[in-house]
Amino acid sequence: MSSLRNAMSVDVEDWFQVQAFTSVISRDSWEARERRVETNTHRVLDLFAAADVCATFFTLGWVAERHPALIRRIVAEGHELASHGHGHEQVNAIGEAAFRADIRRARAILQDTGGVPVIGYRAPTFSISARHTPWAHAVLAEEGYRYSSSVFPVRHDLYGDPDAPRRPHRPRPDGVAEIPMTTVRAFGRSLPCAGGGWFRLLPYGLTRSGLRRVNTTEGQPGVFYFHPWEIDPAQPRAEGAGRLSRFRHYVGLREMEARLVRLLRDFRWGRMDEVFGAAIGAPHLEAA
Template sequence: MRNAMSVDVEDWFQVQAFAKTIARADWDSLESRVVANTERVLDQMAAQNTRATYFTLGWVAERHPALIRRIVAEGHELASHGHGHEQVSAIGEAAFRADIRRAKQALEDAGGVRVRGYRAPTFSISATATPWAHQVLQEEGHDYSSSVFPIRHDLYGSPDAPRDPHRPHPDGVVEIPMTTLRALGRNFPVSGGGWFRLIPYAVFRTALKRVNGADRRPCVFYFHPWEVDPGQPRLDHAGRLSKFRHYTGLDTMHHRVGQLLRDFSWDRMDEVFAGAIGPEPARQGVAA
């Protein structure tokens, strides 16, 4: 079974774990490592003949258009991670619309392809906090979202959300939720990111195989380029929990991702979930 591989392209200083430690106004003054880290990921996927979806910040696209062109040139799907990595539930509907519009324009200008997909920073979309989000995404030209994580977590999560692709709003885009394993009456995360760095690889692989086999569902996996960069700057003044979440397992992440690419079949989100998303609409206003 083909599964969906995805990469959330953002720099090390843009993560939610450091939102209270690093001021947004300081981003441009910090050491940027997103190009080198993303290129390392691209090289690894090229070696494994794997295509993926790169949910990329508009902020990154505006500063590194050559990276965006490489993502597209190597056959990956270019998708949006919003512009400034702001939580959707915190900024409200009007600012959300402006954010995704700016990101989509920057990505399409750099990549020369239409951006269909969107993933909210920190999975900050939910039926209760942002009931308007999927409709706004539809109105702004997106075809799908992969922004809901059906788990309970202190920073995000919608534990009662459906685990399969669904349409939360009748006039909105399709939501493709992050993969969970249903056991003992609750959902357990098996989608990647920090969970993948914390859980023993054999346990994670078994869970993904169960979703593919017993549940007969394709999985959605995600990680960030900064997760394969153990040499990134260390913030000693960040909170203990934030440092644990961000730095744990960085030294083995690149190897673990490589093993995952070998153990399962992977492809782009728009290919794996083509039946749920629907066909590519006619292109309008995007340069070839």
Template sequence: MSAPPLRNAMSVDVEDWFQVQAYAGAISRDRWEGLDRRVEANTERVLAIFERAGVRATFFTLGWVAERHPALIRRIVAGGHELASHGHGHELVHQIGLDRFRADIRRAKRVLEDIGGVAVRGYRAPTFSIGPKLTPWAHDVLAEEGHAYSSSLFPIRHDLYGDAEAPRDPWLPSVMGVPELPMTTVRAIGRNLPCSGGGWFRLVPYPVFRTGLRRVNGVERRPGIFYFHPWEVDPGQPHVPEASRGARFRHRVGLESMVHRLEKLLRDFRWDRMDAVFADTIGGAAAAPSAPQRQAA
């Protein structure tokens, strides 16, 4: 008898289209307030997709977004999803340093908990910008500020983030810190290849991605972690001509087909919240029972 399919962790990094790192050199932070905010409508679309699929997920949400869209935060919680932190201002952790990092995650946690009315246990760094080499203090600070886990490290080689030498499985970077739940990779051709969402998911043919995640689940018997952003379901978002050609391609590739691919992914695998899938690693049960799941293909 074959083993039952594993549950994978579905996650959403709740930020708006103008806050992405690819546009950091083209859209200054002081312009944010005057730009077209689309994050609420896009996240509502994501919530509807999850509801139709019977999936609960973890929403790593910016405090900046929560302050401006409190009703959205309450709808995320009301849907049975896990509310987690993406920090407050979407600043790279290895650039802002320990003291500003502490202030940033403390502010975000307070805002999210005050609005959502639930404990915020999870954290994901903007652009996967923490790790034992760049920020050896980060996991300790997260524990000191009341977090239970981080999902902030991508064990790949990438021009913006990642540490190819980091473990592929959940691990404890510091005895006094929180555990790290690294983004999913597949080991092939002598290197770690990304298998966790983002631009890679929109770029590679869907069957290739599906094969990789099936290998992680079936051969390695490991749960995967998938992530995407609300702006990825919004091909009508504004263009940014002042950004470089590479940045524009990285941001917009595959947006038109993202919803269709996401819906296939939700059908082909079993999904749940981060705190449910990794309950044994982070300690304690999820704050809400798992939603009914469709049988994976």
């Protein structure tokens, strides 16, 4: 086990809110869907408690409005409460004005419900990039946030900014710090090593070896993320979703919880604001 602590994070959203299903599940239908996020997140909290791990919960304002007791438990058990926006809309699709309104609304709901300051933000589907949303980090700072963990420095058909720095940085001097998702360099490119669907799809040993390499060879902490629905193999199936979308969403769900338990044991973990506290609190952090 590395002496470094890595950052464990959870993107708190329900199964029907994922980007992969937007073509077959409309926002207007959300209220009528079976909500499983509360039960699943309580299960995640139980797993963390058993492993004596504190994490960061990037939570939708939409979820916090409907499950305030869940938000209070997250805070009461020592985890960091952070924002995933309100309505799980991609930043690069809604534009600057709607983005500002979304993150302001989410932060207000989370702070009112949790009773703690909310300083962290993660964009839905990692939809922040230097090319498409150059204003995002400045808007986050103006709205009271202090860091973002919204950039994935990989090439992917749904997200990613392969030219982004792999380490904490400040994309613009008037903006918040960016804590990018963890990658490893191999074959001349950055490969994902931060959780999500890749963790469910690929052999566990690849994530373990990649994270150990980041910790030991590079001397850097990593960031890991997953969603509460990923430990729920009994969740409903999205009717009409394409083959690729179904594969991405449902692959490895039955094995996910056991893998997660193993990961919690194999590495040291902490909250985003604690693991990356120096970077978050350093306004002089080199601009990208």
